[in-house]
Amino acid sequence: MITPEVKTVADLAQQPEEYRQAVAKIVASHAVNELYGAQVFDEPAIALAPTPYAKWLTCRVAMEEYHHHIRFKELADQMGLAPARYDPAHKKPLSIFQFPLSTWEEFCVIKLLADLAEILQVEDLLHCSFHPLRNIARITMPEEKFHAQFGLDFCSELVKTEEGRRRVQNAIDRYFPMLPKFFGADNSKNNETFRRFGLKKRRNEEMRADFLVRAREVVEHKLGLRLPEVAARAA
Numbered sequence: 001m002i003t004p005e006v007k008t009v010a011d012l013a014q015q016p017e018e019y020r021q022a023v024a025k026i027v028a029s030h031a032v033n034e035l036y037g038a039q040v041f042d043e044p045a046i047a048l049a050p051t052p053y054a055k056w057l058t059c060r061v062a063m064e065e066y067h068h069h070i071r072f073k074e075l076a077d078q079m080g081l082a083p084a085r086y087d088p089a090h091k092k093p094l095s096i097f098q099f100p101l102s103t104w105e106e107f108c109v110i111k112l113l114a115d116l117a118e119i120l121q122v123e124d125l126l127h128c129s130f131h132p133l134r135n136i137a138r139i140t141m142p143e144e145k146f147h148a149q150f151g152l153d154f155c156s157e158l159v160k161t162e163e164g165r166r167r168v169q170n171a172i173d174r175y176f177p178m179l180p181k182f183f184g185a186d187n188s189k190n191n192e193t194f195r196r197f198g199l200k201k202r203r204n205e206e207m208r209a210d211f212l213v214r215a216r217e218v219v220e221h222k223l224g225l226r227l228p229e230v231a232a233r234a235a
């Protein structure tokens, strides 16, 4: 197994083309998805937030998601990636962002579940062999945890009323089925390359299985709601 430790962007030039391409894929994917998520979910959610306190915290979440994009974009620029690789107009963002956000409950569920999924992805980068990427993961992780906690805190408030409970459950029923695909295909060739180079640790299917366990914990045990049945494999 090849596990280089690449400490700087300059050192990347000494690595084989396959390693450089693998790093570029991960960096570009995070750069485009952090930006797109901020544009379609976090920023519009400021207008949906019901109180000044909720608006303030949502502003903070939106600010942090834009900042995540900026961090990944800066790394992409240092690596000399073409801007089209992380421009949502050119590179298609992930399907989890295709959900048409229209209510505050939906946004709270997105933070609860999509940011939990993101935490799993970032966990895998905490020991990434490409240190500039590892460093971004270590800086963004506490913020992603704050976003998931934000989702849990506001959902916990909402489920105290019968109407709120119904609305949060309804958002989970419609949003959760989009999430298992977020982890990519089983037996993915890209993922195999990422693991071979020490860029990621787990298989897509391992992360997906872990996510289902952790999502069940928050939805069923912490909120007392029901997690919809979904296929354990990404079709």
Ligand SMILES: [Fe+2]
Pocket: 034, 064, 065, 068, 118, 140, 144
């Ligand atoms: Fe983020």
Ligand SMILES: [Fe+2]
Pocket: 065, 115, 118, 143, 144, 147
């Ligand atoms: Fe986040």
